[in-house]
Amino acid sequence: MNYCKHKTGYYKIRCYLLFFFKLVCLFLLFNNKCFSQGKPEKKVNEWLLSVNLLVNRSAVTDKKFSALSFSGINAGAAIAIKYKHGTAEHDIAACYAKGNLSTNSLSKAIASQSILDVDYANLYPVYTSKNNLLKVKLGPGLQFIHTNRAFKEFINLNRSFETALSIGTVVQTAYNFRGVLTGFSISNRFAVPLAGIMSQPAYAANVAEGQEPNKTPGISSFFKTGQAVSLNKFFAIKNSLAIEKVFNKKHTVAVKYNWMYYKINSNRVILQANHQLGIAYQYKL
Amino acid sequence: MFFLIITLKKIIRAAAIILLMANICSCEKALEIKEPAINAAAVYDDMWNAMDKNYALFSIKGINWDSVYNKNRPLVTADLSNANLFKLLIKSLEVLKDGHITLISPESIFTYEGFYKSFPANFNYANIEKNYLKNQYSKIGPVIYKVVDSVAYLYYASFRNNITDEEVNKLFDAFSATKGLIIDVRSNNGGTLSNAEKIFSRLINTERLVKYEKSKKGPGRNDFYDKQPYYIKPAGNYYNKPIVLLTNRACFSACNDFALYMSYLPNVRIVGDQTGGGGAIPANYILLNGWKLQYSASITLSPDKLPVENGIAPDYAVGITPIQDANGVDPILEKAYSLLK
Numbered sequence: 305m306n307y308c309k310h311k312t313g314y315y316k317i318r319c320y321l322l323f324f325f326k327l328v329c330l331f332l333l334f335n336n337k338c339f340s341q342g343k344p345e346k347k348v349n350e351w352l353l354s355v356n357l358l359v360n361r362s363a364v365t366d367k368k369f370s371a372l373s374f375s376g377i378n379a380g381a382a383i384a385i386k387y388k389h390g391t392a393e394h395d396i397a398a399c400y401a402k403g404n405l406s407t408n409s410l411s412k413a414i415a416s417q418s419i420l421d422v423d424y425a426n427l428y429p430v431y432t433s434k435n436n437l438l439k440v441k442l443g444p445g446l447q448f449i450h451t452n453r454a455f456k457e458f459i460n461l462n463r464s465f466e467t468a469l470s471i472g473t474v475v476q477t478a479y480n481f482r483g484v485l486t487g488f489s490i491s492n493r494f495a496v497p498l499a500g501i502m503s504q505p506a507y508a509a510n511v512a513e514g515q516e517p518n519k520t521p522g523i524s525s526f527f528k529t530g531q532a533v534s535l536n537k538f539f540a541i542k543n544s545l546a547i548e549k550v551f552n553k554k555h556t557v558a559v560k561y562n563w564m565y566y567k568i569n570s571n572r573v574i575l576q577a578n579h580q581l582g583i584a585y586q587y588k589l
Numbered sequence: 590m591f592f593l594i595i596t597l598k599k600i601i602r603a604a605a606i607i608l609l610m611a612n613i614c615s616c617e618k619a620l621e622i623k624e625p626a627i628n629a630a631a632v633y634d635d636m637w638n639a640m641d642k643n644y645a646l647f648s649i650k651g652i653n654w655d656s657v658y659n660k661n662r663p664l665v666t667a668d669l670s671n672a673n674l675f676k677l678l679i680k681s682l683e684v685l686k687d688g689h690i691t692l693i694s695p696e697s698i699f700t701y702e703g704f705y706k707s708f709p710a711n712f713n714y715a716n717i718e719k720n721y722l723k724n725q726y727s728k729i730g731p732v733i734y735k736v737v738d739s740v741a742y743l744y745y746a747s748f749r750n751n752i753t754d755e756e757v758n759k760l761f762d763a764f765s766a767t768k769g770l771i772i773d774v775r776s777n778n779g780g781t782l783s784n785a786e787k788i789f790s791r792l793i794n795t796e797r798l799v800k801y802e803k804s805k806k807g808p809g810r811n812d813f814y815d816k817q818p819y820y821i822k823p824a825g826n827y828y829n830k831p832i833v834l835l836t837n838r839a840c841f842s843a844c845n846d847f848a849l850y851m852s853y854l855p856n857v858r859i860v861g862d863q864t865g866g867g868g869a870i871p872a873n874y875i876l877l878n879g880w881k882l883q884y885s886a887s888i889t890l891s892p893d894k895l896p897v898e899n900g901i902a903p904d905y906a907v908g909i910t911p912i913q914d915a916n917g918v919d920p921i922l923e924k925a926y927s928l929l930k
Contacts, residue, residue, distance in 0.1 A: 370875035371625055371635055409627070409879030461872040461886060507812070508643070508805040508872070508886045571807050 351589040356382035358582025360401035365575040368464050374415045378403020393427040414456045422448040425474040437480045445474035463510040467526045470500025493544045501530040502538050540566035556586040629669040632878045639874045642808035644884050649896050689871040691883035704865040705838035711862045711909050712775035712837050716917045730756035739768040740929045748843040749780030757787050769929030773835040779842025789850050790824035799850040803888040832857045833925035841865035848901040861921045864900040
């Protein structure tokens with residue numbers, strides 16, 4: 305707790321919240337340890353659809369415009385489809401958030417940012433505990449990120465974007481509670497890319513090289529302007545933590561906390577962090 | 590062997606739980622985007638680096654940016670006030686002698702004005718309105734005009750004020766019966782280039798190469814793409830009569846480009862003083878302390894591939910003396926009328 309004292313404002317509140325969240329998680333794990341009664345896992349073949357409303361806090365440093373970081377809280381939404389086939393799992397999820405970011409150093413400097421994140425994961429079980437409560441799944445994943453920024457107080461070179469498609473590894477840990485918390489589960493998914501394709505504006509331009517100058521940078525031009533990148537140029541990690549409550553066979557509600565961080569080491573250095581807290585509803589089709 | 594398998598499973602379970610918990614807390618701390626340290630030295634370095642990587646005209650202006658750093662950076666002290674830091678940044682920036690250089694803090698604004706303030710104004714609109722337009726003229730959109738003895742006078746004060754295609758049509762309809770046109774862009778400090786191009790498109794009958802642009806492609810001082818040609822297509826009715834363009838040192842940026850375009854038309858003569866330059870596209874950067882910096886981000890070259898940063902020279906160099914100005918006389922405008930008689 306002591307290290308929280310040295311933080312201020314938003315970071316201090318977040319630090320305390322995370323600390324108490326950790327305590328709650330420890331309690332839940334302890335509770336489960338005492339009351340767990342496992343059952344063997346059944347092979348399933350099912351479709352699950354979920355929608356997620358979320359609050360997104362973005363912080364970005366785009367050295368095209370400033371070495372300062374711009375941050376802000378905005379609203380977003382996500383939709384996900386999960387297909388369980390035997391013990392394997394196919395997940396595809398799309399998340400979109402848009403809002404204004406600002407910096408304390410200059411009140412008028414507003415950056416309008418939208419971010420679209422589409423993830424796919426194909427997971428296979430690699431470890432299941434004897435009581436069937438703890439499961440670890442691993443598999444390949446794809447991540448597509450498209451971020452657009454416009455600096456409202458700027459003229460001419462006032463836009464920036466990055467579009468990236470990467471392939472990587474996804475690991476998911478899930479734990480089903482028993483005892484008084486039967487029906488609850490906690491899961492965590494961590495994704496890291498290995499290689500990908502990325503596009504961003506040419507050095508002194510609003511659009512990528514080869515793209516029409518007055519056209520808004522979009523997804524369509526990505527494959528025309530994208531360049532192969534590895535971890536040292538495009539580093540992105542994403543983590544999704546969810547506490548789920550299964551109400552019956554059809555309906556599940558979850559509280560989700562995602563963070564996504566990426567760093568682009570090109571001529572234009574970009575640092576981006578997103579923290580998303582949301583409520584998701586899942587329906588079994 | 591059995592013991593080893595049990596141990597391995599315990600390790601995997603422990604690792605899974607640790608990973609779960611670690612993701613909740615520790616990664617946030619490690620990956621947080623931190624605000625950089627903000628002090629006078631960091632702000633100076635940020636300005637110098639931003640210019641070093643983005644400013645396009647070091648070679649055109651023959652400036653050794655490293656020596657600017659070596660001369661001024663030691664003057665940054667830990668207790669340097671904001672006001673003195675602002676002055677020091679100005680001292681470093683004004684050696685570039687670039688009218689697109691602007692530094693804005695909450696308390697002060699600096700714009701380099703030496704490109705015209707060191708020279709005679711060569712323009713007094715009050716004299717023109719009173720003595721030549723006789724306080725009677727027409728206005729369409731942002732421009733005023735008057736036709737006297739079949740010679741049209743058009744005054745466009747600033748390309749920051751937008752003109753529509755319809756307004757340009759009306760304007761040139763009014764000039765259809767004239768035998769010549771005077772376009773006065775003296776003290777027009779630029780603005781939106783498309784406004785200048787709307788006028789220019791009526792003065793050509795074929796698509797014309799008007800300039801080349803060179804954009805930076807990387808942070809190195811000589812990292813430029815190859816020059817790209819820039820064309821303008823004709824629009825509306827073609828005005829093919831003799832034209833005189835009036836310029837002075839305060840004709841800057843988009844106005845400088847307009848003068849460049851006009852200087853290549855065979856029916857155009859430029860009268861007055863050299864233009865102020867500023868062919869580059871300006872861009873912005875926010876310094877660490879929130880001060881806003883504007884700089885030149887590209888190089889503009891003439892169709893002959895020559896830099897135009899120092900302005901466009903007139904065909905007839907004519908000035909206004911203080912006595913002439915006091916007497917309400919504008920020799921530049923009178924020279925234009927004499928050329929069109």
